[in-house]
Each structure stands twice: as C-alpha cells, then as structure tokens.
Amino acid sequence: MSTVDDALKSQTRNIEATYGRPIAEWIDVVRASGKTKHADVVAMLKGAHAMTHGAAHRVSIIAREALGTQQTRGDSETTVIDGLYAGKKAALRPIHNKLLAAVYVLGKDIEIAPKKGYLSLRRRKQFAMIKPAASHVDVGLTLDDAATTERLESAATFNALFTHRVRVRELRDVDGELAAWLKRAYTEAK
Secondary structure, eight states: OOHHHHHHHHHHHHHHHHHTSOHHHHHHHHHHHTOOSHHHHHHHHHHHHOOOHHHHHHHHHHHHHHTTOTTOOOOHHHHHHHHHTSGGGGGGHHHHHHHHHHHHTTOSOOEEEEOSSSEEEESSSEEEEEEEOSSSEEEEEOOTTOOOOSSSEEOTTTOTTOSEEEEEOSGGGSSHHHHHHHHHHHHHTO
C-alpha cells in the first residue's frame, strides 16, 4: 500500500472518530441532502455538521465517488487544481496528490484556499503552499529559524510570503524529511 493510501485511510479514520459516524453514514447524509456538487456538499457538511474544511472535502470526495456523482465538479478548489495541472503540467498531478495526502494527516484544522496559480495551506495563518512549476512542484513553507540546505532553499527569490521553498521533482521526494518540514510549518502556524 502506498503512503498516499495510508494517509487517506488515516484521515478517514480521524474523521470517523472526530465526528462520531462511520464513513458509510456520512455517505447516507450526503445522499439524503440531494447535493451532488462538491462545493455544495462541503458547505452542507461544514454548516450542518460543523466539519472542518479538510474533513468536509474528504467526505465529499468519498461520498460523491460512492454515489456516482464524482464527475459533477463545480467547486473552486477542484477547478483550480484541474487548471493548475492542465496540459504539460498534468504529469505533476500525482506529486500534488501525494503532497496533499501528507498535508491531510497533519491535523483537522487545515484550510485549503485555492488561488489562481497555487493552493494556500492555512491554519490560523498560512503555513505552506503548493504550486506547480514547469518541471516540478514548489512547496513554499513558513519556518521560524530554519537553516537553509541544498534541498530546503531560501524563498527570498520565490515568494516573499514564505521563508523556504522545496522543489519536488519526483514522487519519492515527498518523503519523511519533507513531511517533517510540513509538520513544523503547520505546528508553528498555531
């Protein structure tokens, strides 16, 4: 089983534990709502069931897939992600998906804010971003007092909102070291 699969299963278990229902019941909740668009399902789960954005996002994806409505895409996050990885950047989408899986295991309070050219990852404040480039995916990080290395570069010439940048060129680059930097940025953003 891949790290991504493990992370998604872990996130699903956390959702079940936090919100007190097995995923099958959440699928029934989505079915009963009559909503089929991702953004509508997410809004309903956040509003009526007090889910965080990350939890509502995952439940919506699982439920819509189970109900056969996964192809009904109208939310800004999915639209932005599809646009980010269109054309020549399509080969980078698996890296993006693996990065998001690593992010989802950090906590339940993560907000993913789609922007025109990237995804902003927020807690109380923005702690990271995921942005496709021509041949890699950039991960911008806000890390207090972290030394730069060959891999953990300064973000000075990349984006003034972040202190560091990691260029992710292959799936295997989404490893324990990068996960530790993401966790540190997440923790510092409390």
